[in-house]
Amino acid sequence: MDNVSPTHKSGLLRHAPLAAILVAAIVGYFTLGDYLSFDTLADNREALMVYRNDHYALLAVSFIIIYFVIVAFSLPGAAVASVTGGFLFGLAQGTAFNVIAATLGAVAIFLAARWGLGRTLAARMDASEGTLKRIKNGLHEHEISVLFLLRLVPAVPFFVANLLPALVGVKFRNFLITTALGIIPGALVFTWIGVGLGEVFDRGERPDLSLLWEPQILGPILALSALAALPILIKAVTGKKGI
Structure with missing residues (x-):
């Protein structure tokens, strides 16, 4: 006899998408690292270039789908995919494809978390008082600034920047x-690296992703982060409503 209530079943079902993402991420970490790599890209570069020249639109759609799956299930290889976008499609279109795929993947994680765990936590925060309530109100008052900071600060893992907003109930x-x-x-930097990838492979080397941390690259990104944080700082200093 099934003693599980329909409400309980519905609650478990809401958690299924996020659980599937977590399981896929764990399995992918141990099984796909050797496949979604620069070595694999180097070994197949000629075939990819030929296929791109013959079937550009199909390869572009396939690339976006594959990159989306990598991001949505937090599989290893996101950096490789970003660089590959520049290698195959150039700076402008490669950046556009990278941003589209990564955004769709981020949305998938956000919605999966929001549908299950995020709904529960948001309801508890709404019903709470004291410090937790003040934190929630402060976050929502500066929602845009905080979300931009999560995206722009390089030290924040991409998965965390997708998951955390869903758990605290930010607007979709x-x-x-x-x-x-x-x-x-960030997409521009990785795509730019990919544009010159052919020459790197010709030298028998692998791309240097540490470029993101170079002062001439990191400086403007941190400046954008400071700009995003400005409304929060003004509020903290003046005590007035944020702009």
Whole structure:
């Protein structure tokens, strides 16, 4: 006899998408690392270039889908995919494809978390008082600024920047806008690396992703982060409503 109530079943079902993502991420970490790599890209570069020349649109759609799956299930290889976008499609279109795929993948994680665990936590925060309530109100008052900071600060893992907003109940519209815009600087850097990847492979080397931490790259990104944090700082100093 089934003693599980329909409400309990519905609650478990809401957690299924996020659970599937976590399981896929764990399995992918141990099984896909050797496949989604620069070595694999180097071994197949000629075939990819030929296929791109013959079937550009199909390869572009396939690339976006594959990159989306990598991000949505937090699989290893996101950096490789970003660089590959520049290698195959150039700076402008490669950046556009990277941003589209990464944004869609981020949205998938956000919605999976929001549907299950996020709904529960948001309800508890709404019913809470004291410090937790003040934190929630402060976050929502500066939602756009905080979301931009999560995207622009390089030290924040991409998965965390997707998951945390869903768990504290931010507006989906704000999450979508700040994600699509906030990942552009990083996407440009990785795509730019990919544009010169052929020459790197010809020298028998692998791309240096530490470029993101170079002062001439990191400086403008941190400046954008400071700009995003400005409304929060003004509020803290003046005690007035944020702009």
